[in-house]
Amino acid sequence: MHTSDAPPVAVAAEGVSHRYGATTALRECSFSVPAGAVVALLGRNGAGKSTLMRAIVGLLRPESGRVDVFGQPISAEVLPRVGYVAQQAPLYPMLTVAQTLRLGARLNPRWDDAYARRLVDAGALRPTAKVGSLAVGQRARLALAMALGKRPDLLVLDEPLASLDPVARTELLGALMAAVAERGTTVLISTHVVADVQDVCDHVVVLGDGRVRLTAAVEPALAEHRIAVGATSDLGALDGLEVVERRRDGREFTALVRTAAPGPDGVSWHRPTLEELLLGYLRAETPQPTREVSAA
Structure with a gap:
């Protein structure tokens, strides 16, 4: 039962199911993400993590069930509050770093150009470098800067560390957690590697075979x-x-x-x-x- 003392909810999924042809990706998935939490979405490859994240950010309409973001269905009104980095950090390879940042400024009404540039500068990315010439870790940092430059209230990251070396993983997590500490951003980060998130998450959602196997705050779950x-x-x-x-x-x-x-x-x-x-x-x-x- 909802009470005035209950924490606000950033994401609420209820009975979300989806299929690709004969393959069922999600089966009656229900969970909630408290505002301000860092939530790890874990599951083996093929567990349904990417499908669920695409539903949360409005790139996929599930066959059944619903997903609310900040109390309402994902819409043009809500999208400016949501930052999203898909797998492989897709960006336009023909653009330079500077052009990519200018594109972010044009497309996002809440864009913080100075903040995005600080994140890029911290990764030693040359403004004139073409995105297609960047190393994997540099592209991941630029993609994160684009998402955080929106100044989102919810940041959704789909396997952002999968292709990075240990140093780049540590640097990217550091940049992410600094943003969370500064603004209280809600973060939902998917992975199949427990070590990636065990030191940063305070809530977990475990997917298996398209179903939610566990959803809990970390400390109560351990207890x-x-x-x-x-x-x-x-x-x-x-x-x-x-x-x-x-x-x-x-x-x-x-x-x-x-x-x-x-x-x-x-x-x-x-x-x-x-x-x-x-x-x-x-x-x-x-x-x-x-x-x-x-x-x-």
């Missing part, structure tokens, strides 16, 4: 799960518990369990790291019988 480790002869300790994912390795098992308190004695219980939590949900999305067969 509501435990990792159980024990001998396979003690698997009965998991009876009656909500087991998210279970693996066997010889005579031992490891399980991610949805519970706020340690279970029965005889099994080791500990609070999961964010990586353990997210990998558990990612691995659980597809049945893997070999993980349930003892090698002993």
